[in-house]
Amino acid sequence: MNHYFLKYWILMVPLIWPCLKVAETLKIEKAQRAVPSLGRAKRGWVWKQFVVPEEMDTIQHVGRLRSDLDNGNNSFQYKLLGTGDGSFSIDEKTGDIFAMQKLDREKQSLYILRAQVIDTTIGKAVEPESEFVIRVSDVNDNEPRFLDEPYEAIVPEMSPEGTFVIKVTANDADDPTSGYHARILYNLEQGQPYFSVEPTTGVIRISSKMDRELQDTYCVIIQAKDMLGQPGALSGTTTISIKLSDINDNKPIFKESFYRFTISESAPSGTTIGKIMAYDDDIGENAEMDYSIEDDESQIFDIVIDNETQEGIVILKKKVDFEHQNHYGIRVKVKNCHVDEELAPAHVNASTTYIKVQVEDEDEPPTFLLPYYIFEIPEGKPYGTMVGTVSAVDPDRRQSPMRYSLIGSKMFDINGNGTIVTTNLLDREVSAWYNLSVTATETYNVQQISSAHVYVQVLNINDHAPEFSQLYETYVCENAESGEIIQTISAIDRDESIEDHHFYFNHSVEDTNNSSFILTDNQDNTAVILSNRAGFSLKEETVFYMIILIADNGIPPLTSTNTLTIQVCDCGDSRSTETCTRFIFLILALKQRRKETLFPEKTEDFRENIFCYDDEGGGEEDSEAFDIIELRQSTVMRERKPRKSRSAEIRSLYRQSLQVGPDSAIFRKFILEKLEEANTDSSAPPFDSLQTFAYEGTGSSAGSLSSLGSSVTDQEDDFDYLNDLGPCFKRLANMFGSAVQPDN
Template sequence: MVMKQSTSVMKVMASDADDPTYGSSARIVYSVLDGERFFTVDRQTGVIRTAVADLDRETQDRYELVVKATDMAGQMGGLSGSTTVTIVITDVNDNPPRFPQKMYQFSVSEGAAVGTPIGRVIATDADMGENTDMSYLIKDEEGGELFRVSTDGDTQEAVITIKKPLDFENKHTHNVVVEAVNKHVDPRFVDLGSFRDQTIVRVSVSDVDEPPIFIPLTGTIMEVQEDARLGALVGIVTAKDPDMDNVPVRFSIDRSTDQEQIFNIDPVTGAITLGKILDRETAGWHNITVTAVEADNQSMASQTAVSIRILDVNDNPPELATPYEASICEDAKPGQLIHTISVVDRDEPQSGHRFYFTLAPEASNNRHFTLWDIKDNTAGIRTQRSGFNRQEQNVYLLPILVVDSGPPALSSTGTLTIHVCGCDTDGAIQSCNATAYVMSAALSPGALIALLVCILILIVLVLLILTLKRHRKGQRMSEDEEDMRDNVIKYNDEGGGEQDTQAYDMSALRSLYDFPEVKSSDSGPDLRSVPQWIQNRVVGDGGPADFSVFKGYIRKKVEQADADLTVPPYDSFQTYAFEGSSSPALSLSSIRTLSTTSEQDFSYLSDWGPRFRQLAGYYAPAQAEEEGS
């Protein structure tokens, strides 16, 4: 701390127990026994003052001062006492920061990213506390453009980082001037000197192999007409190797950004050409990514975005904005505006749209409506006469021709459908249907309501009849299903013959097929349809056999089945086999045809006569032989 001479520091005070009113016994004077070089004390008041003007805390920050107090006013025989006074010198910011070195040197690769720390430097300050706080600045313009300096709050160091990418090919070494400045400056000591210091930081940039650089560095915008032919040039991208070797660069399109392969690029020149026909109305912009790599090192690659704008040509005709429909009242007046139409065009000319409206040639003789071009890309339809009658014609189709401004001028024809409607006295549309108009004119409201009620009743009756028919049909089908049955009788146990009633009950078979008996025919038998060997066995000496009974029986059953329409047709198959009593093979069945003890009734065979039994008897042995019995 630097201060002026005779600056008051503090005051000491001693006490005396003697009576101050008696002589000089209590009169005290002060003196300095030790430290009088730096401090003095007032003999009467005890005020301690500085003896010099150059007290420096940085040299000595503490002083021990011995002060003596003597009574009797310091005369001979007076008594004395002493005390030690400690004086601490406080700090003021009277010292500037200082760099220990006038130059620092660091090295960094040109491929280092922005924000990478290069190195640290620090300036010292003899002061203490907040008087040592300082900030750092870069003084030269070039260094300030490429580098940034910040202060570490904990260590008070200057941290130098990269502000912009470095380029070895552009400059190998950068000299950066860094300045340290006190944050808290005491105005009393400004005249003692500058409170700042500078040093030079030399940054050496080392070379690395860098990927190609596109020119310009940012994205590229190109334009092409939408009617350009295949192979037409769209634009050229440029990139180069930034290294001193200047290796050739090869170009390609990232197909993930051009999956349809609309564009192609020359790998050497970077020329982008059309690979497919363009349509601006489908896509007005195309954004692709172009990749550039070093010819001898594919890992050194960089990319840039290329935006291609498709310029419009007039290749779409104008069209009515919507399938327009309009309505007019039967009592419409001439010149009445009934509708306003507008147009849409998928093209976007740079000068804007301009459309022209007129009636199509086929409507040139139209005497009902006129078209009015409003000159703002819209048109109005007006009535040309009065007295429309929807009974005579309730719909008018008005073809409208729309032409754009090109070039070339394109046109299209749209149709406006105009309905003639019935309106109330206020002009509000009531109905546009001619049929409904006739019915409403012929019938009063009460008659219309009665007609609707009758129709509703008729619908209810029809539904009721259909429901009853469906119910009866279901009952009939259920009865028919109950009558339909399948009877399967399986008999594969020979048992003890007809006497074995436990094995099989023949009555069940008979009851199942209980047909009425058929009388035999008087006509003679017909053997022409049977084999000759059967004829020889059946006829023998007894004369011709009689087969009419079979024919009559079968015919009768067919007639009965055909005549009865209430039941499903039954299919029955019955086999009658009689071996005869003279068969050497004996019976193959447990049913004996001539048994007198069986409960089965064979009366339905009585009309067939003995010749049938004779025929069965001759046939059975032959059948048995064929079966290997």
């Protein structure tokens, strides 16, 4: 219906256009006559509508301008004020106006001029100055132009008929009110039968479906013609480039329907077997493909895609074995990654191919039946005890015999059939695990070698009895009371226990007569020793020996006897055995304190070569004091030489120091024992176990380095560092202070 209406309208426009033109002209004249008069109702300017066509090459008469007072006696003179840039002129006698040059309506369509008339006889204006309009009429001198060029459009392929593509628009500079000069119709010059254009709107639509795979770009030419296409109309054209965008309307297809590849059985996992290729006429993401293996139940192969080439790369997922299977057949499917189900369902948009993989035989190294071996053997087994057997086979068809060798420990050996035996006695407490390496070599091809790890665990047997966990220094005060805890003991066992160790403590059968002390098992792997009487005496007995039986919870259980030495100590009123242990510390402290040497920078060098002794000597004159070489020979008994008078003085001072010493019997006994030990020890330096210099000798140019040359009252030695050792240690320091000087 709209089509017929448009056709009817196009035919009626030429008929009604002149009527519209006349109405417009009458409207302009009415407006000009509406200009107010200057007061003379019957007198004024007289003229018609001034219209001049554009594009005229010759001088054109526009019209006549006159006053109604002009009686034709030639006394009136007409003047034109403002000639429109020289475009117009006026005849002064007649008032005729002329266009002097070609006019262009598209540049200027109206000219407004002023005119005046003068009576030359009186030299005055007979009419007031007035304005009038000259209109330039249009001629069809401009063709339609497309201002938005170039035109480009994209439309999906296979779009249905009537799909909008693009709209083009042409402009005409001519007067749209003048005839059909600016009335444009569009026409398709090129692009049939795939495209069409609407004549009045310039909308381009698809006329038939197009396949991008056949042609992806089209060039369409549209013509725009004014005057509704009537004779004499002007026209212009434009070109539209229309591209078809891809849709996924093609499935991928394999180039080959059958592929054949080979792979060596020695190839590792991840080896590329071959490449397959499918082609898709689509482009972009519509051509992206996905390969998959359809019927590989063993999952030996896999396939990945090369994103750049879209090739399918077949790789080995698991190692193959020629002896187990020498060929494989797999089916591979390819499909698009992005599928438009409306255009092509997934099961339709796919294709398959068949691949045959041939496995090539290789001479392979031996294969152990297990990846590693773990054996157990109890400790203490005799030499030649079998530990376990390893076994390797030739995976190839010829089944070559094997030779075995063992590395990693000299405690084991392996025979021809792979049996591992011991070559030494195993002790779990020395080594609980052995890490061995067994090598199997093919007899037919010694280049084919394989190895496997063997771990041997030595199992524990209860072959170590428990023992004291440490060396105990136990003291009991003379004034100890009955039931007083003397010592807490614990035990250790070098054996490994399946459960936690548990130790049992008791008196040894040999110690049943010892009634001075008793033992109580705490049932927590510790025991306490308690005094079984009140009061002990150093004069009667200074040391007690307690024999303790310790048993473990092994299978079978083992026991041991351990001797605990308990020393009687004069603890004083504090009843603390700490003074007994500090006494030993004092002796060591005295040995470490010595006077500053004259050669401090050589202290470390001299320390190993200087021995402390109490013989006087005569400096360089005395060469018989002792032979330093003989001192280093422990097998040579030291010959005691007669003491000189100075040595006797030292002993006298020593005896005096003992007399003024403490009354504690343990101090006296200890010092006497140490003196006796030093005098009888053939490997010790002469006399002084504290390693001090008693006297240097009168023959030395350095003089005496000892304190014996001065009086006892002149000694100024500082023993303040012993203040924290208790009163008994101060008495001991005083006892030593006047007799000898500490080394360091």
